[in-house]
């Protein structure tokens with residue numbers, strides 16, 4: 001299988017041009033969940049036997065994970081819309097002959113660092129400029145405590161050089177922040193460690209790793225906020241049906257809420273309680289959102305979601321909301337800018353270390369479109385403009401961050417003039433086909449080539 005190239009050189013980036021107005025209507029299926037797709041590839045690759053993945057997200061981030069395992073000798077085959085993975089077993093990966101290029105993907109790098117720490121061979125994990133700026137001490141520190149040999153540039157950035165063949169020992173670890181990536185990294189290293197490894201979660205983080213490791217036959221125990229895994233366990237093949245990604249659906253939940261006379265149904269969306277904060281936050285703001293036909297799909301809760309236009313109001317968003325909606329906050333800021341009253345966000349310092357500094361970049365973009373916004377270290381305050389044209393037109397820099405680009409695209413629905421968004425190639429890291437789906441639903445969006 002060909003691994004799709006990562007976003008093109010900055011010399012020929014795409015930009016979005018959005019004409020003002022419009023409304024979102026109809027029925028829409030967003031692509032597969034990114035977090036679940038990464039884990040489906042990783043766990044099926046180290047399981048014994050053939051797994052079948054349906055609904056796999058063919059985005060640059062997930063293809064980077066897939067590409068890393070291809071380089072380590074795992075074979076992937078297409079079967080209609082499904083992906084067949086011939087797992088090589090927990091100790092069956094082969095040594096990569098080059099740096100594993102994880103592109104823009106924090107999830108790939110942090111989860112793989114735990115897995116690679118337990119292998120018999122050396123590996124180097126690298127990525128693009130954004131990934132090379134992101135903090136990696138949060139995985140280097142616990143892995144080192146387990147006996148791994150892992151070195152980052154400046155001690156805390158990618159590329160990560162991992163020396164294989166170390167004896168890992170189980171640890172009791174409390175991460176400095178609530179993070180599914182740190183938790184998953186330590187649990188995956190724990191699979192290769194002597195004895196038990198326990199992660200004490202300082203807050204809520206998405207639990208896809210725990211759910212899916214269980215489905216692949218690994219025994220994990222949870223007591224309150226403590227999760228334990230015993231080393232030496234094997235994974236058995238499992239068929240994963242990946243739900244549609246709530247983080248991608250979030251742009252449409254906001255768009256349909258703020259546009260006039262919108263009514264949109266998003267089908268088969270993952271609504272895992274550890275990450276469905278966007279639904280609850282938007283509802284608290286007055287959004288008209290209904291979950292229909294709630295069901296379970298391969299161990300993950302799924303529902304169809306119907307959303308209709310509604311008058312929104314500003315609210316306070318605190319640390320627990322942030323944990324449950326970390327990736328959806330940029331979209332929520334667009335909703336807040338259209339709301340009656342002020343929205344105050346606190347406890348969101350983690351937003352500053354994502355693909356971009358999402359507090360600073362969103363604040364700059366909102367100000368460019370005429371919104372009054374004040375920035376704090378761990379959050380921001382947005383004064384809503386509930387009138388028909390909440391936003392003026394303007395030029396937005398996405399800072400090569402997919403979620404920034406897609407969030408501001410939705411602002412077009414309530415703008416008085418066109419909005420242009422630069423550097424949108426990175427939308428393909430999580431949501432290939434965004435432009436077509438947004439246009440079919442009613443957003444007047446074009447994707448254009450431009451010289452950076």
Ligand SMILES: O=C(O)C1=C[C@@H](OP(=O)(O)O)[C@@H](O)[C@H](O)C1
Nearest residue numbers: 035107178179180181182326327
């Ligand atoms: O584990 C995952 O799949 C993810 C965890 C989150 O990061 P943190 O764990 O760093 O909060 C989230 O922001 C990211 O998009 C995906």
Ligand SMILES: C=C(OP(=O)(O)O)C(=O)O
Nearest residue numbers: 104105106107108327354
């Ligand atoms: C933060 C994100 O992803 P990652 O950490 O995997 O780069 C995201 O998708 O918003």
